[in-house]
Amino acid sequence: KQWYQRRVAITAGEELKKPTKTRAQEEAELKKITAELEEEAECSKQFKASPIPVSTYNNRLKQIQEKQEERRRSVKKHSLALTKALQKPFSFDSRASLRRSKSLSELDTGAVGTAPRETKFFARPMPHHLFDPEVDEKAREEAAYREIRMKMRAEQLLAESELPQNMRRHALHYTDGGIRRQIQEEKDKYAHLTEEHTFRPEIKDHIPDYSLLHKQQEEELLQRQSVKPTTIIEPFLLRTEQLAQCRAHQLAQTPVQSPEPPRHTYRKSPCQYTGVYKDLCKPARPTVGSELRDSATRQRIIQEKKTAQKEYEEEIIRKLKAVEIRRDIKERS
Numbered sequence: 001k002q003w004y005q006r007r008v009a010i011t012a013g014e015e016l017k018k019p020t021k022t023r024a025q026e027e028a029e030l031k032k033i034t035a036e037l038e039e040e041a042e043c044s045k046q047f048k049a050s051p052i053p054v055s056t057y058n059n060r061l062k063q064i065q066e067k068q069e070e071r072r073r074s075v076k077k078h079s080l081a082l083t084k085a086l087q088k089p090f091s092f093d094s095r096a097s098l099r100r101s102k103s104l105s106e107l108d109t110g111a112v113g114t115a116p117r118e119t120k121f122f123a124r125p126m127p128h129h130l131f132d133p134e135v136d137e138k139a140r141e142e143a144a145y146r147e148i149r150m151k152m153r154a155e156q157l158l159a160e161s162e163l164p165q166n167m168r169r170h171a172l173h174y175t176d177g178g179i180r181r182q183i184q185e186e187k188d189k190y191a192h193l194t195e196e197h198t199f200r201p202e203i204k205d206h207i208p209d210y211s212l213l214h215k216q217q218e219e220e221l222l223q224r225q226s227v228k229p230t231t232i233i234e235p236f237l238l239r240t241e242q243l244a245q246c247r248a249h250q251l252a253q254t255p256v257q258s259p260e261p262p263r264h265t266y267r268k269s270p271c272q273y274t275g276v277y278k279d280l281c282k283p284a285r286p287t288v289g290s291e292l293r294d295s296a297t298r299q300r301i302i303q304e305k306k307t308a309q310k311e312y313e314e315e316i317i318r319k320l321k322a323v324e325i326r327r328d329i330k331e332r333s
Helices: 002-016 023-044 060-086 092-109 134-160 165-189 210-225 239-253 288-332
Strands: none
Touching: none
16 A cells, blocks of 8 residues: 555655756757748848840841851952952953854844855775774784783793692692592503504404304203102101010019108209309399399499599690690790
8 A cells, every 4th residue: 555655745746846858859950940030030020123234235146247248248249349440441341242243133134154164174085004904914913922922921930839738638639639540540551461462353244143142041941940859758667666565575674662761862063063154153133242243243234434534624624735835835926
């Protein structure tokens, strides 16, 4: 009960206490007050607009354009006066006016084209050397000389030219091999011939009788196709019937022996023999020893393959390094 009374007194005291503000709250309120004061001061100020400048009412662009136009006209007038001063007197205008008046008068009278015009053009005669036949011969000779020079130049370039080393080696092998083969073929062709041989063809002076040859060929075929005589069966004595009588006679002559107990005869296994037959003797069913042997052989084969692959890779790496070293030496040299 005392604890409850003390708790009630504490809560009542807390409610009577005045609430306190933090520093951040005080700063925020101060900023708000200053902003309101500044806004009121701005609103209390009176606005007065500045007057419009006088230059806005003056049309300066129009004045500038008028000055440029006036200057252009004065320059054009001055240039015309200067060209007229430099111009020399001539009578083109008077001559053109006279021609015009004359043509108009001719049109009125209808005398256009009656007076023939005098032609003052005279063609020059053709030179005599163009009709000379020596010109054509000379041109043909020059063309022939040109072809000969071209051919000689091509042969010279072909003789001076040279193939690359690899192509030259293949070309020499091909050409020399072909020439050697051709020479050898010629030798083989005439190897069996001597100076005593005379090339005289053997010509038969009679025509064979083809009908007779055909008849002989048919007879030969009939002889080959003739049926051979069959085998003649002769009487013989079959001795297999006497085997049973001989066996019965042998059993009758052998004495009767007392029965003996059977002995267990163990046959020696073929696997116990040493030599070549040992590898051929394998158990009918796989045993632990055979499985171990097979696994050992498999592991040995796998290990050998790995070592061979490793040696091959090391050999390739060594060759690549040697090539790089040679390349560096060439670049440095």
